[in-house]
Amino acid sequence: MKRGKKYIEKEKLVDRSSLYDIKEGIELVQKLSYAKFDETVEAHIKLGVDSRHADQQVRGAVVLPHGTGKKVRVLVFAKGDKAAEAEAAGADFVGAEELVSRIQNDNWFDYDVVVATPDMMGVVGRLGRVLGPKGLMPNPKAGTVSMDVKKAVEDIKAGKIEYRLDKTNIIHVPIGKVSFGTEKLKENFDTLMGAVVKAKPAASKGTYLRSVVVTTTMGPGVKLNASKIVG
Template sequence: MPRHSKRYLEIRQRVDRTKFYSIDEAIELVKKNATAKFDETVELHLATNIDPRRPEQQLRGTVVLPHGTGRTVRVLVFAKGEKAEEAKKAGADIVGGDELVEKILNEGFTDFDVAIATPDMMKSVGRLGKILGPRGLMPSPKSGTVTEDVASAVKEFKMGRIEVRSDKTGSIHLPIGKCSFDSQKLRENLISAYKQIVSMRPAGIKGQFLRKAVLTSTMGVGVKLNMSELEAAKI
C-alpha cells in the first residue's frame, strides 16, 4: 500500500468518509484542508454510468465557469490570413498556420493549454493526432475548438471556458476554481459546472447519469457531495 505523508493523514481524519456533505460544508472543508504552500486548485470529480466501451456514450464538450478557473490559460490557434489576425487581436498566445503544425511535428512543442483551429486548417492539424490527442489538446468540433469564430473562442477560453471529457472509466474531472476564491464564487462555479454537465448527458445511458460527486483540492482529500442538493441547487 502507498505510504501517505503525515499532513495527508491529518487531513483525512477531518473528513468523514461515510458522510455526504452539503455544498457549503464541502467547500469550507476543502478550503480548510488546503494547506499546501501554493494556491491549490479546487476539483470536481464525477462518477457516471457511461460505458467507456461505447463510443456514442463518450462525453466531450465545454463548460463555462461564471468566475473562471483562476489560472492563466495559454491559447494556441491554427489559422491563416484574416482569421489569424482576429485570433491575435482576441488575445491568443500563439498563432500560426502550416509552419506551426511543422513545429509541433518536428519539435514536439506542446507549451499551451488549449488549441483552436479554423476548419480549413484541420487537414494539416489532423497530422498532429498522435501528439495532441493523448494530451487532450486536439481541436474538435464537439469541444468548440474547431470554429470559424476564433475570436470568440479565444476570449471564452481565456475567461474560463474549459474542455471536459469522460476518461477511460467513464468518470469526469474538472477544475472549478482556486482555494483562494471566496466560498460564494466556488459555490456558483460548482453548481454551474454540474448543471452544464447534466445537460450533456450522452444518448443511450440507462438510468441515472451521474452517480457520485466528489470535491477536493490538488493536495487534499475527497469530500463526497450530497447529490440531491446539487440537483436542486440554483446559482
C-alpha cells in the same frame, strides 16, 4: 500510496461515511488545503455511462463564471484575417503549417488549449497522434473548431473549460482556486454540473451521477451528495 503527516491530519476532518451537501463540502475542501501555494479545487464526477460506446460519450465545454484562476495559453491554427483576429483576441501563439512541424520536430507543448478554424483541420489532423493523447486535439463539441476564433479565444481566456470522460467514465475538471472562497467556487461548480447533467446521453440508463468528489491539488477528497445535484 504513502501519505505525509499534513495529509493524514487533514484527512481526520473528513467523515468518510458522509455525503456532504454542496456548500458544506466546498467549505470543507478549502479547510483541507495545506500547501504553501494557492491550490486548485477540482471536481471528479463518475458517471453511469460506458464511454466505449459512441452514443454514451459525454463531452463539451462550459465557461465558468469566475474562471479557473489559471492563466491559459492558447494556440490557434488559422490563416489570413482569422490569424489576425486570433492575435487581436489575445491568442498566445498563432500560425499554420510551420506550427505543425514545430510540434512534430521539437516536441513543443507550451500551450494549454488548441483552437483551429475548420479549413485548418486537414493540417491539424496530422497531429492527431500527438495532440489526441494529451487531450489537446481541437473539437467542434468543445468549441475549439470554429470560424469565430475571436469568441473561441476570449471564452477560453475568460474561464472556459472542456469536460470529457476518461476511460474509467470519470470527468476531472478544475473549478477554481482555494482563494476564490466558497461562493465563487460553488457558482463555478453549479455551472459545471448544470452542463454535465444537460449533456446526459439519451442512451444512458440507471443512475447518471454515480459519485461527485471535490478535492484540492494536495488534499483529501470530499464526497458530495449527488442526488441533491440532480435536483
